[in-house]
Amino acid sequence: MRQLKNIDKYRSNINIIVCGLFQSRQIKLQKLTADQKKRLKKRLVQSILSWYKHNKRDLPWRKTHDPYKIWISEIMLQQTRVEQVIPYYYRFLDKFPSINVLASSNLDDVLKMWEGMGYYRRARYLLEAAKIIAERHKSKIPSKYEILATLPGFGPYTCGSVLSIAYNLPYPAIDGNVIRLMSRLFKIESDITRIATKRTIEKTVVNLIPANKASAFSQALMDMGASVCKSVRPKCNICCCQKFCRAYNEMPNPEILPKKTKKIRNAHVHIAAGIVRNRNTVLISKRPENVILGGLWEFPGGKKERNESLDAACVRELKSKVGISAKIIKPFISIKHHYSHYSVTIHFFCCSYLSGRLNKSTAKWVKIDELEMHAFSKVHKQVAMKIRDGGC
Ligand code: SF4
Known part of the structure; x- marks a missing residue:
């Protein structure tokens, strides 16, 4: 996330985003004024935010601004389906209602609350990070990317989701749903397991984040990917981005994106x-x-x-x-x-x-x-x- 340190630079570079949109409408980019590009980007973002306002999923972590609860939900949601996470989320917060309570718990208790959800390293990192936050950050989850990224379990996605959703800061939270949506919207055809492709997607999202609406926008992208731009049979006919979407407008089947090298299973x-x-x-x-x-x-x-x-x-x-x-x-x-x-x-x-x-x-x-x-x-x-x- 080297580029996130220069986030303003990327936010001002709107060419990356509008290029794709205008190509899909057969308009030559070089003929557009900076104002036109800006307006098109604005329309896309407004469409997404407006869709989210009326269609957002009713999820327990959407009803809070508490960074601790949002952090817990985001960690649980990595590798685990929403429906499975919900009961774990309630039970976990019931047992560990604050960072201080979590920080003073032992690993056995935390693992017990995590039992059955898999990927147990997440639980260990939660506990380790909670102890550090309690000791060094007065029990408050840091709102600076550089500090957050030093905590156990805070990779680019967790940093981006906590900073954008809890603190409304313009950082990208790029999960599988967002990767799929961006790949199709901007017809990104390179392998999404490549670092260069990930960077392209990251820059594209950063360029789109509207001022002061990072929280809603992050969640809107996730929800659109999860419920409209699905991996199989995307609902293009009801999609608010249809007219902007390059995959929809230029490809016989948007489903072929994103492209991904298949993992080879070991013995x-x-x-x-x-x-x-x-x-x-x-x-x-x-x-x-x-x-x-x-x-x-x-x-x-x-x-x-x-x-x-x-x-x-x-x-x-x-x-x-x-x-x-x-x-x-x-x-x-x-x-x-x-x-x-x-x-x-x-x-x-x-x-x-x-x-x-x-x-x-x-x-x-x-x-x-x-x-x-x-x-x-x-x-x-x-x-x-x-x-x-x-x-x-
Ligand atoms: S039009 Fe279809 S492929 Fe394009 S973003 Fe919408 S759902 Fe996805």
């Missing part, structure tokens, strides 16, 4: 995990904080090695990860799960404890009815529920 990984019972308790261990799903509890296990059977892998992993010997009783359940760059199948085995002492402070024996008090990843939570219901 599938098989993991063996043990549900080790010892009288009326079961063994769980906590994942290290610096790995994926860090800080969450799980039934211990690890990757199967080449030419190794799954049950042998389970026994070996239990010995090496938590220091105990266990005997496999029977296979319990296998669950497949996709992450962004790879997929796994976790094979759970019912095991009985044989010998050995736990070699980690992060592993412990818990009663079955205590499982619910711990934060698990989605897959392990599913297994914990099955154990509670009498499985294994």
Whole structure:
């Protein structure tokens, strides 16, 4: 976001934005006066704001100007659908109603409130950032980009959304919906995973942000992308931007934009995990904080090695990860799960404890009815529920 430091420079450069609009209406750009360009840009922005005024989604975080609540909602909305976020948003704010309450909480409590939403790194960053804001910024979320960007979890999108929505400052908040809308509106045909394309979109949005209306405009772009300019079957026939839209006016099907290189998924990984019972308790261990799903509890296990059977892998992993010997009783359940760059199948085995002492402070024996008090990843939570219901 180097260019955001020179935001005024970009805001004054209206050629980038109007160029596309005039081309779509077969008017030669060089024949337009600066005033004409300005007026066209104004009409587009007004159309979007007017549409938003009458069609904005009724969402809980739209009813507040509290930067803390807006920050929480924006973090939750990254990678998670709106409908899923709403109950989490209410529960989270009920438990942590202010930055100070969040900052004085422990990671286990925060992860527990996040349980099931995935991408747990977001929760860890929230807690880390809240502690810094409470200690160094008098519990107030900074309104300067340069300061905000130094906080854990504050990437360009989070900075842009908090600054624009909560503080009404002219910073772009560019999520997938906005990228799609901009790509089509301005017929941006280059690969959106490229940095140069991202910069073009960013500049385009910055150029459009109307003075003193950054908050409404940011949310308007997000809502238009989510409910009108959808990835499949965009509603061009009711779109307020139809007459300005280059993809609509110049392409047989606007849906082909944005263009994106397909991700190559890495190999599938098989993991063996043990549900080790010892009288009326079961063994769980906590994942290290610096790995994926860090800080969450799980039934211990690890990757199967080449030419190794799954049950042998389970026994070996239990010995090496938590220091105990266990005997496999029977296979319990296998669950497949996709992450962004790879997929796994976790094979759970019912095991009985044989010998050995736990070699980690992060592993412990818990009663079955205590499982619910711990934060698990989605897959392990599913297994914990099955154990509670009498499985294994
Ligand atoms: S006209 Fe269609 S493609 Fe263009 S912005 Fe509107 S919904 Fe998207």
